[in-house]
Amino acid sequence: MTETQAAAEAVSTTRPTLLEARDLHVEFASRGRRARAVDGVNLAIGAGEIVALVGESGCGKTTLARTLLGLERPTSGEVRYGGNVLDYRSKALKAYRRQVQLVLQDPMGSLNPRQTVYEAVAEGPRIHGLPDEREVVTTALSRAGLRPPDRFFLRYPHELSGGQRQRVVIAGALALDPKVLIADEPVASLDASVRGEILALLLRLRADLGLSALVVTHDLGLAWNIADRVAVMYLGRIVESGPVEQVLTAPRHPYTQALMSVLPESPERVVLTGEPPDPTRIPGGCRFHARCQVLASGKAAEAGVDGKCRSELLQILPAVPEAQAACHYAALSQPGA
């Protein structure tokens, strides 16, 4: 345990923050009601750091990713890149696109079926009018592991395998020489044997280019595979975050504990009851209390926090690298945190 803590400190001291969300809120109108998809998030991604954002569908993780990319505007709060608040004027936003790039889940859908690999990778450089287009495309393809690159230039997406398509998408992002990749479920629709290769590619890009990444996923195994830090999201808020070794071996938030318990290898299963989370109806008190197994089992009442769980709002977790959890019950065992 001491070793991992030392590692966590190393993370916090050596990596300056590159991309940051500060008290971010994003709301939508959904069937006449307001859905608070992102409801107060602080999150920082350091230079060269890989952060996994974990949660179930509907927890707001994709909205958060889109907002960080500037594809969605926050209702309040701000996105900061390199210390500066993101400017939504089209020229500034276009310049921002060269710094932060996107990789989507479904590589078949992410590529225009009528464009060749060359055209797909050259799209970014063409939009930004970069010189030496051919050189840029060649480099990007070979960095993404498609070698020799010119053999792929004239292929169409349907002629490639799933793994190759995802490499083309990654090459398209790399062609702009970004500093941060935001990957939304990058391997969820890929075959099991290819999955590891794509994840290894992300790690290699970090090692070779110093690329940071925010990987949005529902898969804790993926976080364990590649991430330095993990942030667990529930109903629009980060409920637990910290170094992967700490959060995934000793989760403190009951929601993280439940997620861990349903992994196939885990000895005891906590299956949550109650309605699935609905961002148009966020419960008062702790937003997880209606489904919380610690509260349901009476352990919270024993500790005397059940009242707080039901009625007292929790602080929004700050964007710090250390392990932290937004839970009244967990706060008892570690008053300092």
Added chain:
Amino acid sequence: MTSPAAARRRLALSRFWADFRTHRGGMAGLVTLVVAVALALVAPLFISADVTSVVSGTGERWAPPSLSEPFGTDESGRSILLMVWWGSRTSLLIGFLAALLSVVIGLVVGVAAGHFRGWLGGALMRVTDWFLVLPSLVTALVLAAILGGSTFTIIMAIGITTWPATARLIRAQTLAVEARPYIERSKALGAGHWHITTRHVLPNVAPLLLASTTLEVASAIVTESTLAFLGASANKTSWGTMLRASYDFGAATQGAWWYILIPGLAILAVVMAFTLVGRALEAVLNPRLRRAA
């Protein structure tokens, strides 16, 4: 770089042609169209507008088809064959240009309405719906009457009243394309409205548009004939004005069936040909139909 890319494009084109050739109806239509258009283009080399002049009518009046006049003559002794030949120029010109106008308006409005989801898209769709519920024939008739009869006004009248259907079609396709993840990827790469609509949306709606254009030409030719028959004409001989004249001069009571039948058959053949080509294009270009076949 360009030569292998061009080679690929040529390959795609030849594959398309091979697919198209398997549609016998489409091929028959295409041959008919090529012949009709070629004849219309070369007409001035052999005949002139004189064949439509009442004063230069030299033959016998109301002559039935014979060896010298294969399709007979009209009330002024003009040759029906030559008039149908010369009239094809006006009919086809109006058909093509009106369809082009309608498709261009429909394309711009449809893509804009599909791409800009906010108030602009909403407003464009309201306008489209408004035009869609207007009885188009009546509107065209009124427009042609107000603007006066010339080829240009007939083209305008047809184009302005028929674009909403194209706009609806293009908007639906635009919405489908824009829901694809590669649009999201393109936006994240920094693409603006112009890039997304021209690089991603247009190539994806183009096949649909091509098929719909051919059908549009057919319907424009029919509309032109109808307008001419109802009295709003370009003041030039077209198949529609010939039908109108046959009615005005009582061809039916004269027993001059050829005067009615020949222009009618010409319209039918060309419209049929366009429709066949359009359907074949649709089947070849629309992957969903192709898979079902």
Added chain:
Amino acid sequence: MSLLELDDVSVIYRIASGEVPAVRGVSLSLDSGAALGVAGESGSGKSTLAMALLRLLPRDARVGGRILLDGEDVLTMKWGRMRAVRWAEASIVFQGAQHGLNPVRRVGDQIAEPLLVHNLAKPDAARKRVAELLEQVGLPAWRARSYPHELSGGQRQRVMIAMALACSPRLIIADEPTTALDVMVQAQVLTLIKELVAEHGISLIMISHDLSVLADVCDQLAVMYAGRVVEHGPSHEVFHDARHPYSRALAAAFPTVGDPVSRLAPKGLGGDPPDPMQLPTGCSFHPRCPVALDECATMDVELWAAGAGRTAACVHVQEAS
């Protein structure tokens, strides 16, 4: 005696450009009340195999070998008998619960449909049976009156399972039943499937690309690659101590959280699944195999014994024995 027996089953798709061998000589057997997991990636033939079991393949597919269900050959059955088998003895749960349900009909009616169509129950009895089935899959009985869009993804998958259970089949074939479901919901559906196997003695064939899920639910595991079974055995042994390098790669693809070996070290296989029209010579896996020998490119591999109740199609296994 075994409920289902596959003997040298092969499936060939005929397409314009030639013949595609999707399944190439698979022999497996399943005992009554047992659960068999079939693992493999897309193109391995696992879904084709599942469809072949109930003759659900399109017409351009040619199926060879024998598929014995309770001693009766599915491939030579008359159509009427086949239809009866599909409902009453074996039913299939597909992946993607969104498309398996008719959006304009109440789910209760859809569950009751096979009962009424096959005159297995009067409307009243059918309604009672629907309530019972919904309860069995963990949904309240009033959900019978819901339309599919009113249900969540997990609830829809439960309804699909209830439909499969309607005529009390002895065998359920589940094709990626939990793909596209959230982890929490996936766990619930898997728990439900496990209970059905344990408490009702229903046999199960479950198909997935996730070896860890299969190991969790099934007793036996068969790993398929390029249309063939490359490893077969008790699931925990196959998962934790695979003999075939491909099974090892699949098992490593989904790491155990907390295992220091996989921390910051994702493992995958280089290369791509082979094109079934141009299969490599010798062992089809040899171009991607990390431990391939020279002879793998030429020698024929077959399932060799690899310990108690286990077989694997790898030259290293043959050498060891």
